[in-house]
Amino acid sequence: MPWKKRIGELPLHLMILPGLILIVLYSYGPMFGFIIAFQKFIPARGFFDSKWAGLDNFRYLLEMPESRRIVVNTVSIALMKIAAGLIAPIVTALLLNEVRKEAFKRGIQTVIYLPHFLSWIILGGILIDILSPTSGIVNQALGWVGIDAIYFLGDNDWFRYTLVATDTWKEFGFSTIVYLAALTGIDPTLYEAAVVDGAGRWKQTLHVTLPGMSAIIILLMTLSLGNVLNAGFDQVFNLYSPQVYESGDIIDTFVYRIGLVDAQYGVATAVGVFKSVVSLVFISTSYYLAYRLANYRIF
Structure with missing residues (x-):
């Protein structure tokens, strides 16, 4: 019944x-706090007694000279992270799939997965030490082969790539395990049929393994597109400095400085609302494209 x-x-x-x-x-x-974006918000007065500002905060935001640079920094860093975060674990999963010694395979999985559990506060201190232009082990190694020291965390030409490389190193182990799990779901008879047809390991990878992983690849790629305006506050905040604001300042760090440091709460909330709306558009579009192009639906 x-x-x-x-x-x-x-x-x-x-x-x-x-x-x-x-x-x-x-x-x-907390969504009720979105009203701050349309007010001259004063904490002592609260939501109801603060003056209404309409779209003034958004106009002020668009007129700020650094607004365009911050958006470009955020999108470029996020897109590079998305690309590297897809390619590195896929390649690693394919390579580990060829390893036949289970003990060695599991050992490699454990080693590459460990950084995922460390916070950026810990990793930030470690990276500042090992990337130091004077005493860091990386620059010491470069000096041994005759390359001048590189200021990875203080040079605008290098900072973005340092962010992408260190973020990929920290997180690709987790995604690798996801792809390895997807590999276990591929029908073994497909490989047997490929061998009968004369396909080598490379052909098997192209025509059996990658198509078998396509669903999870599309899923993770679709979910990552929603983070186009999320370039990683924790990482950037712990690694950047005023020297690299030109190349490394992103929306989230800008909101932190303008909201919590400069106490411009209305403008900071306006930036957050703008980011949320754009992210919603991106994730909605990515779901639609995943359904139209690959006939894959998450819901």
Whole structure:
């Protein structure tokens, strides 16, 4: 009977309740603060007594000379991270898939996965030390082969690439495990048929392995497109300095400085609203393209 079935499912719904409460408190509740973007917000007066500013905060934002540079920095860093974050784990998963010694394979997986668990506060200190132009081990190694020291974290020509390389090093191990899991779902008889047709390992990779991984590749690529305006606040904040604002200042670090340091809460919230709207457009478009081009639906 339907009512008995619903009563039997009640414990399952109660299990969802704590997560639902957290979502309401920390995801939907703060949305009321979007009103700050349209006010001359003064914390002492609160939401209801602060003066209404309309679109003035957005106009001020667009007129700021550094606005265009910050958006370009954010998009370029995010796109490079997305590309590297897709290519590196796919290549690593394909290489590990060819390893036949399970102990060695699992050891490599563990080593490349470990950085994922370290925060950028810890990694920031480590990277500042090893990339130091005077005492860092990387520049010492470059000196041994006759290359001048490079100021990776203080040179605008190098800072973006340093961000991308270190972020990829930290996170590609996690994605590699996801792709290795996808490889286990490929039908072994497809490889047997490919061998009968005379396909070598390279041909098998092109015509069996990669098509078999296509669903998870499209899924992760689709989800990553929603982060085009999210270039990684934790990483950038712990590694950047005023010397590299020109190439490394992103939307999130700009919001931090203008909102929490300069106390321009209305403008900072306007930037956040702009970022949220653009991200929504990107993720909606990516879902549509995934369905149209690959007939893949997440929901």
